[in-house]
Amino acid sequence: MAQRIILDCDPGIDDALAIAFAHGHPGIELVGITTVAGNVGLAKTTANALAVSEFVGAAETPVTAGCAGPLLRPALDARQVHGDSGLGGAVLPPAAASPAPGHAIDYIVDTVGTAPGEITLVATGPLTNIALAVKREPRLADWVRGFVIMGGSAGRGNVTPAAEYNIWADPEAAAAVFRAGWTVTMLGLDVTLQTGATEAVLRRMSALGPLGSGLLLPALEQYRSVSEPGGPSVHDVCAVAWVAEPDLFGLVPARVQVEMAGQFTAGMTVTDFDFPGEVGSGNALVAMRIDVDRFWDVTLGTYARVADAIGR
Numbered sequence: 001m002a003q004r005i006i007l008d009c010d011p012g013i014d015d016a017l018a019i020a021f022a023h024g025h026p027g028i029e030l031v032g033i034t035t036v037a038g039n040v041g042l043a044k045t046t047a048n049a050l051a052v053s054e055f056v057g058a059a060e061t062p063v064t065a066g067c068a069g070p071l072l073r074p075a076l077d078a079r080q081v082h083g084d085s086g087l088g089g090a091v092l093p094p095a096a097a098s099p100a101p102g103h104a105i106d107y108i109v110d111t112v113g114t115a116p117g118e119i120t121l122v123a124t125g126p127l128t129n130i131a132l133a134v135k136r137e138p139r140l141a142d143w144v145r146g147f148v149i150m151g152g153s154a155g156r157g158n159v160t161p162a163a164e165y166n167i168w169a170d171p172e173a174a175a176a177v178f179r180a181g182w183t184v185t186m187l188g189l190d191v192t193l194q195t196g197a198t199e200a201v202l203r204r205m206s207a208l209g210p211l212g213s214g215l216l217l218p219a220l221e222q223y224r225s226v227s228e229p230g231g232p233s234v235h236d237v238c239a240v241a242w243v244a245e246p247d248l249f250g251l252v253p254a255r256v257q258v259e260m261a262g263q264f265t266a267g268m269t270v271t272d273f274d275f276p277g278e279v280g281s282g283n284a285l286v287a288m289r290i291d292v293d294r295f296w297d298v299t300l301g302t303y304a305r306v307a308d309a310i311g312r
Contacts, residue, residue, distance in 0.1 A: 002026065002027055002028055002029040003027060003028055003029065003120055003145070003243050003244065004029045004031050004115070004118055004119045004120065004145075005022060005028055005029070005030060005031060005119065005120045005121070005122050005240070005243055006031050006032050006033070006034060006107075006108060006111060006112070006119060006120075006121050006122065007019065007022055007030060007032075007033050007034070007122050007124065007240065008033075008034045008035075008036060008066070008104065008108070008121065008122065008123040008124070008125065008129050008130060009033065009034070009035060009036070009045070009049065009123075009124045009125050009236070010035065010036050010037065010038025010039045010040070010045045010124070010125030010126065011035070011039070011045050011048035011049050011052060011086055011087065012038065012039035012040070012045065012048070012078075012082055012086055012087075012124075012125065012236070013039075013081075013082050013083075013086070013087060013088050013090075013219045013220065013222060013223055013232075014124070014150075014223075014233075014234050014235045014236035014237060015039070015045075015048075015049075015124050015125065015236050016048065016052045016087055016090070016215065016219060017215075017216065017219070017234050017236065017237050018124055018150075018234075018236040018237050018239065018240050019033065019049065019052045019053060019056065019058070020052065020056045020211070020215065020216075020302075020303060020306055021237050021240050021241065021244075021299060021302050021303070022122075022240045023053070023056050023057065023058040023061070023306060024056070024302040024303060024305045024306035024309075025240070025241075025244045025298075025302045025305075026305070027243075027244040027245065028240065028243060028244050030058060030061050031061075031111065031119060032061060032062045032063075032064065032100075032107060032111060033049050033053065033061055033062070033063045033064070034063075034064050034065075034066050034104035034107055034108060034129055035049050035063065035064070035065050035066055035099075035104065035125075036066045036067050036104070036125045036126055036128050036129045037067060037068050037069055037075055037077070037126070037128075038077070038078070038125040038126045038165075038166065038169055039077060039078045039079075039081070039082045039086050039125070040077050040078075040079060040082060040084075040085070040086035041068070041075070041077065042065060042066070042067070042068040042069075044085065044086045045086060045125075046063060046065045046099050047094070047095065048085070048086050048087055048092075049063045050063050050095035050097055050098075050099065051087075051092040051093065051094060051095045052087075052092065052215070053095070054092075054093070054095050054096065054097065055092050055093070055211075055214065055215060055310075056211065056215075056306050056310065057306065057309050057310050059095075059096075059097060062100040062107075063097075063099050063100060064099060064100045064102060064103070064104045064107040065099045065103070065104060066103060066104025066105060066128070066129040067104070067105075067128040067129050067132065069128070070126065070128055070169060070170035070172070070173065071128060071131065071132075071170055071172045071173050071176075072172050073170065073171075073172070076169055078159075078165060081222075081223070082222065083222045087215075087219050087222075088218060088219040088220065088221060088222025088223060089218035089219065089221050089222050090214065090215050090218040090219040091218070092214065092215065104129045104133075105129055105132045105133045105136060106136075108121065108129065108130070108133040108140070109133050109136055109137045109140055112140060112143045112144055113137065113139075113140075113143055116142075116143040117143070117145055118145055119143075119144060119145055120144060120145045120146040120147070120148060120243055121144045121146070121147050121148070122148045122149075122239050122240055122243060123147075123148070123149045123150070123151070123166075123239075124149070124150045124151075124166070124235075124236035124239050124240075125166055125169075126166050126167075126169040126170040126173060126174075127149070127151070127166070127167075127170060127173040127174045127176075127177045128170050128173045130147075130173070130177050131170075131172075131173035131174075131176040131177050132173075134176070134177065134180045135176065138180070138181070140180075141180045141181040141182040142181075142182075144182065146183075146185060146243075147182050147183070147184055147185065148184075148185040148187065148239050148242060148243060149166070149177075149184060149185070149186055149187065149239060150166065150187050150188070150192065150235050150236045150238055150239040151164055151166035151167050151174070151186065151187075151188060151269075152164050152166075152167050152174075152186050152188040152189070152256065152269030152271075152286075153188040153189035153190055153269060153271075154188065154190050154254070154269070154271040154273075154286055154288065155189065155190055156189070157189070157267070157268065158189055158193075159267075160264070160265075160266075160267070161264075162259070162262070162264065162265040162266075162267070162268040163259075163265065163266065163267030163268050163269075164188060164189050164267070164269070167258060167267045167268075167269055168266065168267030169267075171258050171259065171260045171266050171267040172260055174258045174267070174269075175257070175258035175260055178256050178257065178258055178283055178284065179283070182283075183282070183283060183284060183285060184256065184283060184284045184285070185242065185251065185284070185285045185287075186254075186256065186269070186284050186285065186286045186287065187238040187239045187242055187249070187287045188269065188286065188287065189235075190286070190287060190288050191238060191249060191287045191288065191289065191290040192233055192234075192235035192238045193233050193235075194233075194290050194292050195233045195234050195235070195237070195238060195290070195292065195295060195296075196230035196231030196232060196233050197220055197231040197232050197233075197234060198230065198231045199231070201231065201296055201300070202217065202220070202231070204300050205217055205220075205300070205303070208303055208304060208306075208307040208312065209307050209310075209311060209312030210307075210310065210311065210312070211303060211306055211307040211310060212303075212307070216303065220232045220234075234299070237299055238287070238290070238295075241295060241298060241299065242287070244298070244302075245298055248290060248291050248294055248295050248298065249287045249289060249290050249291075250287065250288055250289030250290070251285040251286060251287050251288070252273055252285070252286050252287075252288050253273075253282045253284070253285055253286075254271050254272060254273050254275065254282060254283075254284045254285070254286045255271075255272045255275035255281060255282050255283055255284065256269050256270065256271050256272075256283060256284040256286065257269075257270045257272075258270070271284075271286055273286075
């Protein structure tokens with residue numbers, strides 16, 4: 001039976017690829033998309049979510065806009081990585097649909113609350129929407145089937161030596177989320193940096209018709225210009241891939257706390273794998289292993305399903 005998810009995201013190149021995966025994998029039912037400011041501003045992340053959804057055949061999935069900035073800090077973005085539009089070199093037709101009415105916080109609380117135990121919440125951007133949703137309704141932590149993020153690192157960061165971007169962009173929100181009383185499944189840089197789209201992967205994408213030529217390849221080309229030598233990593237895809245195929249990853253119980261006050265370490269996910277073993281002392285499952293070859297086989301197979309559905 002397909003796992004029902006809400007994807008809270010900030011498209012963003014890899015968020016766009018995560019939307020395509022979530023729509024295409026038969027093990028996932030994409031119930032809704034919520035947007036937050038992050039890689040680019042809220043107006044662009046929302047427009048991108050709508051455009052990508054329509055492009056991959058998910059036009060019926062509601063897109064609800066959320067927070068336009070962090071809880072306490074000035075809004076920042078990652079245009080130098082994702083391009084001014086947020087989608088790199090991909091230029092998609094403007095969406096015909098408009099965002100759904102209301103606010104992402106209310107959508108998350110209300111949708112999960114009507115189906116307790118059924119919906120997994122997946123966050124691939126700054127955690128502002130999630131922090132405010134669980135503040136509005138603390139029972140959200142019990143109502144979700146699971147809570148998964150792309151964010152953080154047990155090791156080094158990517159936007160600073162200590163911090164990964166999604167956590168760094170709103171550390172106060174991230175700290176609140178890790179303290180909310182649920183187990184956070186954390187797909188961080190420890191695994192996502194291993195998912196570089198190699199030349200062999202890009203060649204396979206080139207056979208996917210308009211999906212490859214219109215979205216995947218031009219988006220990733222922007223990433224390639226600022227990315228590591230092994231190819232552009234598809235960080236956010238890991239979070240939805242874990243929901244669909246958890247055996248792709250190896251997770252380790254941990255206690256994660258978010259640094260908020262450090263002059264050089266704000267946004268660091270301080271990850272303790274040796275926490276005392278009493279019940280309730282851990283708050284996270286941290287991904288430390290990934291089967292990269294199988295990950296790409298699953299991901300490209302999922303994209304092939306989307307390509308076949310929209311036409312090659």
